[in-house]
Amino acid sequence: MEEHLGSFGSWSVLTTNFLFTLYLALGGVIFSAVLHLCNGQWRFQVRNLACALSVLFPVAGVLLLVLLANGEATFQWLATAHVGEHHLPGWHNYTFLVIREVGGFIAVAALCFLFIKYQHQSDIDSSYKAQRRFRNIALLIPFAYFIYGSMVAWDFEMTMMPSWHSASYAPYFFQSNFHMFLGFFTVFLFFLNKAGVLSKPFENYIFNYMAQFMLAMTILWTYLYFTQYLIMWYGRLPVEMVRYNGMMLEGFSVMWWTFLTFKFIIPFCTFVITPNRHNPVIITIVACFIVIGTWMERYTWIAGSVEPQYYHLPMTSMFDIVVTIAVIGVSWWAVKWSLTRYGLIQSSSS
Numbered sequence: 001m002e003e004h005l006g007s008f009g010s011w012s013v014l015t016t017n018f019l020f021t022l023y024l025a026l027g028g029v030i031f032s033a034v035l036h037l038c039n040g041q042w043r044f045q046v047r048n049l050a051c052a053l054s055v056l057f058p059v060a061g062v063l064l065l066v067l068l069a070n071g072e073a074t075f076q077w078l079a080t081a082h083v084g085e086h087h088l089p090g091w092h093n094y095t096f097l098v099i100r101e102v103g104g105f106i107a108v109a110a111l112c113f114l115f116i117k118y119q120h121q122s123d124i125d126s127s128y129k130a131q132r133r134f135r136n137i138a139l140l141i142p143f144a145y146f147i148y149g150s151m152v153a154w155d156f157e158m159t160m161m162p163s164w165h166s167a168s169y170a171p172y173f174f175q176s177n178f179h180m181f182l183g184f185f186t187v188f189l190f191f192l193n194k195a196g197v198l199s200k201p202f203e204n205y206i207f208n209y210m211a212q213f214m215l216a217m218t219i220l221w222t223y224l225y226f227t228q229y230l231i232m233w234y235g236r237l238p239v240e241m242v243r244y245n246g247m248m249l250e251g252f253s254v255m256w257w258t259f260l261t262f263k264f265i266i267p268f269c270t271f272v273i274t275p276n277r278h279n280p281v282i283i284t285i286v287a288c289f290i291v292i293g294t295w296m297e298r299y300t301w302i303a304g305s306v307e308p309q310y311y312h313l314p315m316t317s318m319f320d321i322v323v324t325i326a327v328i329g330v331s332w333w334a335v336k337w338s339l340t341r342y343g344l345i346q347s348s349s350s
Contacts, residue, residue: 008073008076008303008306008311009303009311009312009314009317010312010317010319010320010323011067011070011073011074012299012302012303012311012314013299013314013315013319013320013323013324014063014066014067014074014323015067015074015156015298015302016295016298016299016302016314017063017323017324017327018060018063018064018067018156019152019156019177019298020180020294020295020298021056021059021060021063021327021331022056022057022060022063022064022152023174023177023178023180023181024053024056024181024184024331025053025054025055025056025057025059025060025109025112026108026112026145026148026149026177026181027050027053027177027178027180027181027182027184027185028050028051028052028053028054028181028185029050029051029054029112029115029116029141030141030142030145030178030181031047031050031178031181031182031185032047032050032051032115032119033115033138033141033142034142035047036119036134036135036138037135037138037139037142040209042203042205042206042209045200045202045203045206046185046189046202046206047119048342048344049185049188049189049192049339049344050185051115051116051119052335052338052339052342052344053185053188053335053338054112054113054116054338055334055335055337055338056331056334056335057109057112057113058334059327059330059331059334060105061105061109063327064101064102064105065102068097068098068101068102071094075094075097075160076160076305076306077092077159077160077161077162078094091154091159092159092162097155100151100155101151101152101155104148104151104152105148107144107148108144108145108148111137111140111141111144112141114137115137115138115141118130118133118134118137119134121133121134122134145174146170146171146174149170149173149174149177150170150171150173150174152173152174153169153170153172153173153174154169154170156302157169157173157298157301157302157305158170158173160301160302160305160306161243161305161306164240164242164243164305165240166228166232166240168224168227168228169228171224172221172224172225172227172228175217175220175221175224176221176224176225176263176294176297177294178217179214179217179218179220179221179263179290179294180290180291180294180295182210182213182214182217182287182290183214183286183287183288183289183290183291183294184287184291185210186207186210186211186214186283186284186287187284187287187288187291189202189206189207189210190207190280190283190284190287192345193280197345197346198344198345198346199343199344199345199346200344204280207278207280207283207284208277208278208283210283210287211271211276211277211278211283211286212271212277214267214271214283214286214287214290215267215268215271215272215277218263218264218267218268218271218290219268221263221264222263222264222268225260225264229244232244243304243305246304246307247300247301247304251304251311252300252303252304252311255296255299255300255313256300258293258296259293259294259296259297259300260293261293262289262290262292262293262296263289263290263293263294263297266286266289267286267289267290270282270286271286296314299314
């Protein structure tokens with residue numbers, strides 16, 4: 001038990017990188033589906049670029065298998081799963097966990113690739129049948145995102161501390177990751193546009209729409225963030241407050257308040273000023289804060305589920321750095337390959 005907990009902080013970095021990669025792949029599809037269902041006309045300029053990030057599903061799948069194979073190093077509760085009383089004991093069954101995570105991943109990835117296929121067909125086939133088929137699968141995407149996102153939230157974050165639970169943790173989790181996707185995608189668009197490599201450049205007003213989207217998601221994230229805390233603090237629920245106090249007041253207090261600043265204070269105070277929502281450089285800088293803040297948020301919730309002596313600040317060990325660089329490198333290569341293969345960037349840039 002002690003041996004696995006000693007490396008839990010480092011494996012938490014890998015778990016965070018997995019969640020980040022997974023939600024970049026998922027985010028592109030849910031983003032495109034939402035814009036389609038809302039009939040956002042600007043979707044035609046960016047939806048193929050967003051869906052190009054689905055190439056990260058195989059990367060996320062490999063990371064998932066590594067995490068599941070490591071057992072107690074990834075899920076610190078596994079060594080004591082049958083000791084004492086835990087919330088949702090049936091959920092803390094490792095065989096069931098592996099089956100549902102692998103099965104859920106395959107099902108959602110398959111649905112997302114089917115969505116992309118039908119989206120492409122809707123571009124080249126204007127018939128009623130093709131358009132309705134695409135609309136129908138677009139309707140399924142939000143439901144799949146919510147259900148699968150809830151399962152991932154419970155397995156990789158909420159139940160890391162077996163006695164702790166929150167009724168609103170799942171929406172808080174997957175909404176936070178969508179917030180991250182919007183930030184990442186804004187940065188992604190900015191640098192592609194700046195490099196002048198896009199086969200079909202988009203209009204600059206897209207950045208204004210992304211800023212408005214991020215502002216809305218910033219407000220929603222803050223609401224979900226505070227709702228959990230308020231119920232537990234106001235209700236004087238000591239068991240639930242243990243996890244908050246451990247992160248807010250002890251080992252991760254600096255990271256906790258930093259990600260709150262990066263995900264709420266900076267985006268909100270910047271984007272409520274109208275001219276800032278029309279400046280691509282300012283928008284991209286704020287988007288970077290959202291992305292970094294979300295990474296810190298994920299790591300804080302995962303690693304902070306144990307006592308402070310069993311984790312460390314991220315990127316303070318060689319394992320953390322090497323693993324993160326490797327994931328970024330493989331992901332960058334995969335996305336570049338996807339953009340080139342589908343003609344989204346000029347072939348001369350490859």
